[in-house]
Amino acid sequence: MTKEQLGTLILDSERQLYSTAKTMLFSDQDCADAIQETIVKAFSKIDTLRNDKYAKTWLIRILINECHTILRKSSKLVSLEGMSERTDIEADKTTDYSDLYRAVNSLKEELRLPVILYYIEDFNIKEIARILEVTEGAVQKRLARARGKLKCDLQESEAMI
Amino acid sequence: MRLEDLKNDIPETPEFIHMMIKSEVKKQLQDTKEVKMQTRRAKKWTGARVAAAVVVCVLATSTVSYAGVKLYHMFLKKQGTYSTITEIKLDGSTEKINLPEKIHDIDISVGYIPEGMEWTDESHLQYPEHNLTGGFSFASVLLDDDDLDKVMQDQDVVDSEERTFGNYEGVYLKYNDLAEDGTFNQRIYLLCPDVYRVITVYIGDDISKEDAIKVVENLVVTENDTVIETAGLYTWSEMVSPEEALGEELLNSIEDDKLPVHQIGEAFNVSASGEDSDGNYIIEDRISVRVDSVQVADNLQLLDQNILPEEWIDAVGADGKLANNTLSYIKSGDGVDTVDEIVKTESVKQKLVYATVTYTNTSDEEIYHMLYLGTLMLMNHEDGMYQIYMPEEQSGDDYDYVIWDGVARTAEMRYNSVSEDYGNGGNYISSLKPGESIQVNMAWIVNENDLDHMYLNLDGGGAAYEFSDWVLKTGVVDIRQ
Structure with missing residues (x-):
């Protein structure tokens, strides 16, 4: 892949990069940092990408690693309750999110990330397995658990209305 | 609203991030080499701080002036018959060396590639036909000086040696591997103090020891122009002593009066997700479901031959019947003085389990893109309790667990007759009007000796190994044969 092609890929993937980073970091400042580091690393490692068809999964994996670095640095690994509170605060600042989006954001990262990559970013099971470096079976299991939890959470939220 | 519509809920990229x-x-x-490392919460760089950063950057690029290259050593010690300890030590006469705040990022390449292998990404060298399994996986951690007293313990090691790989000291390990399934059964730790790293090379069971060593002997590690902060990098001491991740505990046993169990031919309600006529995501509680029949077969003739799962086609023998499965019963070792070993094998028949299920919309609204999912659970029922049954975890007097090489799998349906070009899995019913019914077929291949443990979960949540809230609410269908 040439640098120009990588640049085009990154520009075309802007929304994917932001939405993936947003599910992990919540703060737009942190998202900006992670995405910028990702771009820098991607260009510096471009010669190691031997197969262009994996370029997007490669890019997302770099991004996920960068998000984890930021989380480790700032010790922002909060409890599930903390994540729910953060989600509510962030949501109130901007727009009115659907119950489904709130429910997805309250999932643990282990379940939330596959849901985002599968239903929003349209990666398939195999690609998600490569990105997360787990087996395809693990991805399927996590998606099934996430669906089950979302059904529970949404049912509870409907009952509360 | 369906899960795919979450796309509309993700906020727009902020303008400052877009720019x-x-x-x-x-x-x-524009090919600039300058790397902007500062974050938006950057510390203020005083003159002295900038000067110090320049100094350490100079040090980091010079493998000659960095005295530490010859002062770190990697040692291998054996514990018992099958356990090893890998440790890194500083030359005893040397004072502790401080890591710089910033170092260069590295590129890893190899001067020797076994025939037929290729790089599938920047850290994986694999055989393309092995479907992204096996091969080589390269990773690195920072050689921190915090905790060289900690050691890396490995168990179930059947072959090990301390040696030099090209310019670097390292350790080769091979682990006990009972199933040749593309897992990483070899590992090499490589001490690279010139770049402040320990490189770990994970090697699959499709690679010979000779090739593994030859590839790593010809490893080329180069610093690139990207400069990264050492703070926050994953370190050797973290790798040696990882934080324990606490997982959720699954509920795998329940009193039998808490689990509704339906019979074949009995209708009951499930909550199904789908869309209403306006495209809004809904969960409809008034979908009635009934398992009409369950058939067991030795072949795949009941199925639509145009949509057979690929691995099932390979599981059919020349006689047209499903091939037997070979179960291996494993006695666990302690990893130090003993390793896992196969104590006996057993050939069992594999059977097709074919369920016919009818969904009926008993509400007064049409539902669109209705997700349906059958999940096969295995359970024991005795002494007033239902207990999740995991065949792989069964143990006896002389064995601790079981593995097999066949295609038998429970959990999510592997075959489904009704699909819609919608979502990612296609297991959707395009629409169901009020009062309308549709019949679907689902199938699995299971070991014959598991047929009398089968229960079918139709709640759509996919729980197979736990009694989730949805399973306890909706119940399961007894389809034991």
Whole structure:
């Protein structure tokens, strides 16, 4: 892949990069940092990408690693309750999110990330397995658990209305 | 609203991030070597701090002036018959060396590639036909000086040696591997103090020891122009002593009066997700479901031959019947003085389990893109309790667990007759009007000796190994044979 092609890929993937980073970091400042580091690393490692068809999964994996670095640095690994509170605060600042989006954001990262990559970013099971470096079976299991939890959470939220 | 519509809920990319991306890409394409490391919460760089950073950067690029290259050593010690300890020590006469705040990022390449292998990404060298399994996986951690007293313990090691790989000291390990399934059964730790790293090479069971050593002997580690902060990098001491991740505990046993169990031919309600006529995501509680029949077969003739799962086609023998499965019963070792070993094998028949299920919309609204999912659970029922049954975890007097090489699998349906070009899995019913019914077929291949443990979960949540809230609410269908 040439640098120009990588640049085009990154520009075309802007929304994917932001939405993936947003599910992990919540703060737009942190998202900006992670995405910028990702771009820098991607260009510096471009010669190691031997197969262009994996370029997007490669890019997302770099991004996920960068998000984890930021989380480790700032010790922002909060409890599930903390994540729910953060989600509510962030949501109130901007727009009115659907119950489904709130429910997805309250999932643990282990379940939330596959849901985002599968239903929003349209990666398939195999690609998600490569990105997360787990087996395809693990991805399927996590998606099934996430669906089950979302059904529970949404049912509870409907009952509360 | 369906899960795919979450796309509309993700906020728009903030303008400042959009501009940053454009600007950074433009800068990279202009081939600038300058790397912007500062974050938006950057510390203020005083003159002294900048000067110090320049000094350590100079040190980091010079493998000659860095005295530490010859002062770190990697040692291998054996514990018992099958356990090893890998440790890194400083030359005893040397004072502790401080890591710089910033170091260069590295590129890993190899001077020797076994025939037929290729790089599938920047850290994986694999055989393309092995479907992204096996091969080589390269990773690195920072050689921190915090905790060289900690050691890396490995168990179930059947072969090990301390040696030099090209310019670097390292350790080769091979682990006990009972199933040749593309897992990483070999590992090499490589001490690279010149770049402040320990490189770990994970090697699959499709690679010979000779090739593994030859590839790593010809490893080329080069610093690139990207400079990264050492703070926050994953370190050797973290790798040696990882934080324990606490997982959720699954509920795998329940009193039998808490689990509704339906019979074949009995209708009951499930909550199904789908869309209403306006495209809104809904969960409809008034979908009635009934298992009409369950058939067991030795072949795949009941199925639509145009949509057979690929691995099932390979599981049919020349006689047209499903091939037997070979179960291996494993006695666990302690990893130090003993390793896992196969104590006996057993050939069992594999059977097709074919369920016919009817969904009926008993509400007064049409439902669109209705997700349906059958999940096969295995359970024991005795002494007033239902207990999740995991065949792989069964143990006896002389064995601790079981593995097999066949295609038998429970959990999510592997075959489904009704699909819609919608979502990612296609297991959707395009629409169901009020009062309308549709019949679907689902199938699995299971070991014959598991037929009398089968229960079918139709709640759509996919729980197979736990009694989730949905399973306890909706119940399961007894389809034991």
